[in-house]
Amino acid sequence: MHMTRKTSSWRQFLQEADDPLGQFCNENTKISKGGKLSENIDNLLPEIALKTSSAGFLATSIGKDHDIVYALAQCRGDVSTQDCSNCIHDATKQIRQRCPNQADARIWYDYCFLRYSNKSFIGEVDTSFGIFYFNVENVTDPEGFNKELGALMDRIRAQAVEPKEEGLGKGKTVLSPFMTLYALVQCTRDLSEISCAQCLAIAVNNFPNFCSNRKGCRVLYSSCYVRYELYPFFFPLDSNKTGPSKTGKVSVYP
Structure with a gap:
């Protein structure tokens, strides 16, 4: 690797x-x-x-x-x-x-x-190459944050595999009066429900490796996309929120 x-x-x-x-x-x-x-x-x-x-x-x-x-x-x-x-x-x-x-x-x-x-890939899960973006700042309460993040990810991953959603799941969790956690997941639409769930699981399971306790993370695979932030990034946008100060990037090759 x-x-x-x-x-x-x-x-x-x-x-x-x-x-x-x-x-x-x-x-x-x-x-x-x-x-x-x-x-x-x-x-x-x-x-x-x-x-x-x-x-x-x-x-x-x-x-x-x-x-x-x-x-x-x-x-x-x-x-x-x-x-x-x-x-x-x-x-x-x-x-x-x-x-x-x-x-x-x-x-x-x-x-x-x-x-x-030039090789057929339609319908196949591909996580052989990944790009990870992460906020360089850490959360102040990792245990509580990771619990809320896990619950939100479970919820939107379940949403994404519903046929009517076409592979998309998104949502938010209010952590405090001053902090909201936003997350979005999406599979490519050629995947079956099982394959979509598999790709998202691989992405989320990589959080500890590349985004442990980070305020934000993005996982880009060829078959799915996962992202969470402490600011709004998906539409419709919540207003009067700001983004992070710094972001880092890791590319992982097979």
Whole structure:
């Protein structure tokens, strides 16, 4: 397992809100720029940009035999259609710039996720590569906080696996008159209920490894997304709340 870590100020993080949270370019899937696989990727991306925002999700493919490309795009379930569209357009442009010669590429934004590969991955849980963002500040009452966090995560994970929710769960818990805990989980919609529950369990079980007693944490996998904060981050937003002072990042490779 290989990890990279960096820490940045929250002000800088806000200024980079339009930049990806991270990307994964599989170096074991090198392709030639003028080849058929590369051409199919280029032909597929405009379709993804055009079609994803209407439903907030798209799973598709193009080509045949050794040149087939599978793709999945999904927006966070609480964002508007316009925000979804903007995010997916950015993703389709950036993914080829950042992973120009790979058949397997993934890119994460705050509002959306995009992935394509020459191997079929639809319906399969993938936690082989993960990105973890965490608040560098610790909570003052770890025992009480972790109890409330666990209860909230259990509640929204149960919500996410209900068919009508399409993999999305979100909620909040008032910890004190001055502090509220917000959390959101989401699976990609190609997963079954059992697979969604499995991915979310893996993400939450990694909290002690990367986000132990932290005021905020984000787990980004190819199949699910988990986040909690002591400030509002999902829509509709609670007003008059502020974000953390600093955030850190860890990327975990298989």
